[in-house]
Amino acid sequence: MHVPFLDLKAINAPYAEALKEAAAKVIESGWYICGENLEHFEVNFSEFCGTKHCIGVGNGLEALRLTLQAWVELGKLNPGDEVIVPANTYIASILAITEAGLKAKLVEPDPDTFNLCPAATTRAITAKTKALLPVHLYGQLANMPALLKLANEHNLLVLEDAAQAHGAELSGVKAGNFGNAAGFSFYPGKNLGALGDGGAITTNDDELAKTLKALRNYGSEKKYYNQYKGTNSRLDEIQAAFLDIKLKGLVAENKRRQSIARAYTKGIQNKTIKTPAWSGQYGENGDHVFHLYVVQCDNRDDLQKHLAGEGVQTLIHYPVAPHKQQAYAEYAHLNLPITENIHQTALSLPMGPHLTDEQVQYVVDACNHF
Numbered sequence: 306m307h308v309p310f311l312d313l314k315a316i317n318a319p320y321a322e323a324l325k326e327a328a329a330k331v332i333e334s335g336w337y338i339c340g341e342n343l344e345h346f347e348v349n350f351s352e353f354c355g356t357k358h359c360i361g362v363g364n365g366l367e368a369l370r371l372t373l374q375a376w377v378e379l380g381k382l383n384p385g386d387e388v389i390v391p392a393n394t395y396i397a398s399i400l401a402i403t404e405a406g407l408k409a410k411l412v413e414p415d416p417d418t419f420n421l422c423p424a425a426t427t428r429a430i431t432a433k434t435k436a437l438l439p440v441h442l443y444g445q446l447a448n449m450p451a452l453l454k455l456a457n458e459h460n461l462l463v464l465e466d467a468a469q470a471h472g473a474e475l476s477g478v479k480a481g482n483f484g485n486a487a488g489f490s491f492y493p494g495k496n497l498g499a500l501g502d503g504g505a506i507t508t509n510d511d512e513l514a515k516t517l518k519a520l521r522n523y524g525s526e527k528k529y530y531n532q533y534k535g536t537n538s539r540l541d542e543i544q545a546a547f548l549d550i551k552l553k554g555l556v557a558e559n560k561r562r563q564s565i566a567r568a569y570t571k572g573i574q575n576k577t578i579k580t581p582a583w584s585g586q587y588g589e590n591g592d593h594v595f596h597l598y599v600v601q602c603d604n605r606d607d608l609q610k611h612l613a614g615e616g617v618q619t620l621i622h623y624p625v626a627p628h629k630q631q632a633y634a635e636y637a638h639l640n641l642p643i644t645e646n647i648h649q650t651a652l653s654l655p656m657g658p659h660l661t662d663e664q665v666q667y668v669v670d671a672c673n674h675f
Contacts, residue, residue, distance in 0.1 A: 361540030365490025369401030441470035572669035
């Protein structure tokens with residue numbers, strides 16, 4: 306049997322006819338940017354997340370960067386301010402900070418959840434720290450109650466990186482509605498994926514939402530009159546239409562991901578393979594939506610070769626820690642053993658609502674044969 310890591314064609318197959326109809330309507334409308342489809346999706350996604358506002362943008366990186374830029378424009382942040390971010394995140398989280406003229410403060414994650422550790426965050430706060438950027442990595446919520454308490458005590462802004470956590474929830478509050486704002490990605494492989502690039506920002510802040518709508522559109526609130534040095538980062542009509550259709554199936558697809566995760570966690574008995582914490586600090590209450598199912602193995606490369614030989618495709622998220630990337634050579638001196646261990650041992654197994662029970666069991670058996 307061959308089990309691909311990801312099959313986007315299979316994931317989108319249930320929506321194929323509706324997507325084709327939506328594409329035809331957009332084409333026939335003659336309106337392709339900032340129209341009714343974007344407005345409808347923004348309303349529906351904000352309602353899904355429980356927020357007042359949703360601002361569609363070009364991608365997840367732009368969602369984070371533009372939010373930070375907006376806070377600079379509004380005087381809530383100043384160039385050079387520190388933003389605390391988990392050191393093991395995907396590099397986009399850090400790029401957003403530095404591109405906005407701010408300084409990324411890399412902090413070790415919780416070794417069980419891979420998310421921003423409140424204790425390590427507390428130790429990292431200085432007089433220059435003005436914001437937290439918790440990342441809901443792999444689809445599991447960061448410890449938001451503890452981080453929000455910390456932010457309140459130190460008067461810090463909170464920007465959630467919810468790029469992998471569409472629909473993750475704790476006590477009735479969804480990802481995107483914990484902090485002052487949140488950035489989402491709709492990259493095709495996400496739990497809610499477009500058929501191209503796309504992103505969005507959610508917030509309950511009216512002033513921030515107004516500023517972001519201008520910044521995404523060349524810094525203009527009125528055509529040809531530019532209030533800010535903005536950019537061109539807009540979620541286009543056809544992707545907004547696609548996302549509106551797929552949003553209707555997100556809850557069911559997340560439940561299927563959780564079902565697969567339970568089967569993996571229960572079935573993988575190989576003692577050399579550590580399965581992910583299922584919301585270690587909260588219990589199994591639905592807050593992990595398993596964008597990825599990431600195991601750890603000290604012999605990760607050997608495990609990956611073994612699984613490939615069995616026909617199971619895996620990926621490494623992520624092979625190189627941000628502070629070890631050439632792009633961020635200024636961080637190369639940092640001693641971050643927890644982060645480095647994660648990058649050396651993490652392996653992502655196939656995950657997605659398209660997987661059959663037979664495929665899931667085959668992956669379990671292949672892991673146990675290692």
